[in-house]
Amino acid sequence: MSDVMIEARDLTKHYGPVTELKNATFEVNRGEVVGFLGPNGAGKTTTMKILTCFIAPSDGTARVAGADIFEDPIAVREAIGYLPENTPLYSEMLVLEYLEFAGKMRGLSGEALPARIRKVVEETSLGDVIGKSIGELSKGFRQRVGLAQALIHEPPVLILDEPMSGLDPNQASEIRELIREIGRERTIILSTHNLAEVQVTCGRVLIISQGELVADDTPEELAARAGKPRFIATLRRNGHSAAEIRAAFSSIADAGSVAEHDGAGPNELVIEVVPKGSQDLRADIFQAAVSANLVLLGLEQRGENLEDVFRQLTTAGEGVAS
């Protein structure tokens, strides 16, 4: 089988006269965890519903694990574990009952059913709540149940619509860890509004704005678009002149530009180093300060803000009729 697990070609969706998704074309390879990012109403859920065969595109097509959504929707659904946006869990069912139900829906029976349930319960750490009704669970645990049902048939592809929404930071970080773990052997697309989350969880980001894909990059490449990183070092002069200090940083200056300003205190100097590329110069700055017998009072890195890029990409076309 090819390494392309999800292939979307010119996906377009009209709801009535309005085009909500325009020619979305992208690929996701085996083993990738891709973040799907965009403002409310951008078309993330629409794209995910098309890929999972819940709705048909008005135009274009997609293949999942080699199967076409029009020609072989059953194979597509079999290849996918899906966590919908508002996980429709049956609140009166016990967790175990629900997973049995989800497993049977996926064609599991006999010994395979309890074996798979045991495995997903372990993977999603649901052991302690297996006998509770879903309605009693916290949102984080309900989200785990949603993930467990998505994993029950061992799908190679997972499509997760906002898996971390509404979770407190602790639960979000546990679910994030879980997704990373699951993502080792699977192909995952997850949608989110949380940029920090994308930076730690996803190897690639697709940004969608008003139904159009406006970026397809690694988080690092995207962040680099916001401008180069800059390193700001605050030094105690220790009697050194600005020229001496400049000389101390001349080797770093080769790697970029060095500017200086007076610091907050009378004995302080702030230097700003902009690297030629996007290298991390923090260790070099520290070494240069030590070699010149300068005391490094502070060192920070600025720029590389994914949020800025997101805002630029998703507000640029606003108000422009298309």
Ligand SMILES: Nc1ncnc2c1ncn2[C@@H]1O[C@H](COP(=O)(O)OP(=O)(O)OP(=O)(O)O)[C@@H](O)[C@H]1O
């Ligand atoms: N069944 C529907 N009928 C009409 N319009 C719809 C329908 N479903 C979605 N839309 C519209 O399609 C657009 C894209 O919606 P979609 O749910 O895909 O956005 P989203 O990116 O998932 O947003 P969110 O971040 O709020 O979940 C929106 O303008 C929405 O109003």
Ligand SMILES: [Mg+2]
């Ligand atoms: Mg949505």
